[in-house]
Amino acid sequence: MTSTFESQDTFTDQAINEAHRAALRSIARVVEETTPPTPPEQALQQVIEQLDLGPALVLTGAGVSTDSGIPDYRSPRGRLSQHRPMTYQEFRHDPAALQRYWARSFVGWRQMTGMRPNRTHYALVELERAGYIQGVITQNVDGLHSAAGSRNLVHLHGDMKSVICLDCGYREERGHFDQRLLAANPTYLDSIRLDPQMVNPDGDVFLSDPDIARFAMIGCLNCGSHRLKPDVVYFGESVPAERKQATSQLINDAASVIVAGSSLAVMSGYRIVLDAQKQGKPVAVINGGPGRADHRVNTLWRTRVAPAFDALLDELDL
Template sequence: MDAVSLPEPSAGAVLRRWLQPYRRLFVLTGAGCSTGSGIPDYRGADGAWKQRPPVTYQAFVQDPATRARYWARSFVGWPRIAQARPNPAHHALAAWQRHGRLAQLVTQNVDGLHQRAGSQAVIDLHGRLDAVRCLDCGIHQPRTEVQAELARRNPDWLAKRAASAAPAPDGDAHLDGLDPRHAAIPTCPACGGDLKPDVVFFGENVPRERVGAAQAALRGADAMLVVGSSLMVYSGYRFARMAHEAGLPLAVLTRGVSRADALATLKLDADCGATLTEAMAA
């Protein structure tokens, strides 16, 4: 009798089996979790930048021209973030939480899509793009208010926005035909200070209380799962290293390489949404 060749198990089936022993799962998500919602990611499958790196905190704070260019680009890119909808990856993780399988969800993303999918008590490691804070007095205001003020002060941008939008991650966009050199950028309505999205820029430290809350949650977990992140940025990689040093099982689900591949007990190069949905299935 000829040998029967059995099909290889799917990534979702493999992840479902890996998850079975664990009841206190710590999940860290990255940009690959939101690509299914139409939000681009920063890096390719090899972990290298797909485009030029985003603006740094130091340049934003120190250079008025950089701030103007950032707000012009963000004016173009923000509507795509605001209109994005959760995809199957976000919905699967929210369902895991409802079923008591997810102890803590930490995200490096700033799009708020986990919360829109119904996830609770999410630690937004890098902040949220839908809020803006003053660099001087610290007050917050909704991003929608700043977007409206940008449009009011720069009416010519509205006509050019559709033609100039080449989307980039985190609400940014490449500009074509939109000149930010003479942009009128809103300032704080309370003190007149400079405004910045309430997100952690490259070169800026993640607030200590967020890191501490995530570390405490990881210490109470029995396994860690990374979803859609290359972990090339230390702010996320630190948790994978911490899990490994504590002897916790670590699974990485992402397209291409990750910085934690050598630490992982399971590595899956597969689509996040389809894999998480199947892993959640009974």
Template sequence: MRMRPTLSWAPAEDLPPGTTDLAPVVDALSTGGVLVLSGAGLSTESGIPDYRGEGGSLGRHTPMTYQEFTASAQARRRYWARSHLGWRIFGRARPNAGHRAVAAFERHGLLSGVITQNVDGLHQAAGSRDVVELHGSLERVVCLSCGAGSARRELALRLEEANAGFEPVAAGVNPDGDADLTDAQVGGFRVMPCVSCGGILKPDVVFFGESVPPPRVEQCRQLVREATSLLVLGSSLTVMSGLRFVRQAFQASTPVLIVNRDATRGDQLALTRVALPLGEALTSVAGHLKLPADGNH
């Protein structure tokens, strides 16, 4: 039986309510030096579901853990079969208005950087440049034996050749790029080894149960230290990998602002939580700042 990682929390009854007032966000960005911390909620308008929001994938999907992936060949077969199909769907996702607004903020010098918990590459596709991918990227693959890295598109071609005719219909795709397939659908899928040493290949992402590399954490901590404020976009802050930066900012008296429709684990540490859809909210903020958020310079 697959064990579900702990991915939820119960909001306290005394959490401050959300607001629709964007003025604090506009004011923070007007000052400049804002650090963005983005989560899966920012990509839902691109067709990629989040884990915990309305229609989130946790209700039907148990994410792969590092421990399961490394311990079980069957788990790796299931992961790569589902991920191979999910990769095709991910490849069709395009940046939405929220991503474009963040890129506009950066382009006009209002941001000190972007930390994203997402692995979809949509910030960069929208034009953002100073992006730290906290949980890695599905664009890359790494060998667990020799450490060799390679492009995911190269592995995708190898998997296509080894699994000709693999065309199952998925029930959905998840924020980690894992499509919903049954065990029967993945039973005959062939997994490809590292071309350099024959070792186990893993997507260059941080699985649940796996730690973010310490140098990357320190890079993010330094960004928090240098920021004038921290703007959280589309994250429930349920897992510590993102919440720790909110706590760091709060302890340093750096204002924390959150835009997320649902309550988050960081609400009590935030100056405000705007409970609006990300695309709508950030497009409105860009308008208040008289910035084009559609990718035009």
């Protein structure tokens, strides 16, 4: 699914389309095995040694939430094989894509709200309380770290709790927005046959074209615009400056970095590893599949995330 954005300004057209193509390249990035993993027992001990250096920063990705029932994108069975997420440029300039997203998200969002933290989320809370980690930066938008009780937490890409108008900047709480959508589409949910296994990491689901066409979109409460987007960072969009600053502070304050459940295919996550290494800090990756930084890190623990954190808690008597 690609889009061409039309306007009266040819230069603007070209810039929009190039940004959209760059976002599509980022989505499609293939991450392959490049480096032999660290032997499991050695990996466990090396991560323990990292934690003994002082409080670590943990960067989490979709692999932390898969045990809560939320799929990832880039594993062999990940959603990228069946679904491409929206780009920021589509939210701004493609009304058909916007209609499609909100119809699908209206159905899928209530599935996401039923997800609960899993044992990895709670393990990170225990490690934070014990002083082994000083903060968590998550690339996930599901809000499960907050629900589990993580305190020093940066949502690098935001979360799904609010909706923002791209014309006037007005923000609306997602639950209130959903109630307005429900009032505009009172029989819609009952008419949809949903496979809960088809919910995507960004909260939308597959719907047929006729189902999308009959969905009634609503406007911004402040200005009436339909150019509304979940207040999260989509492909082709920059991380807000205040989150970049908070991320830099956490890297500066940490003794080391542990990446959990992320391929680091997106630059905003990969850059955290690069910045930590520029400061001479060790980095460990705990992940079930290949990652963009595997060839760079001190410890590459190829394992499912949840058993790894169970082992860490046992080793630390937590």
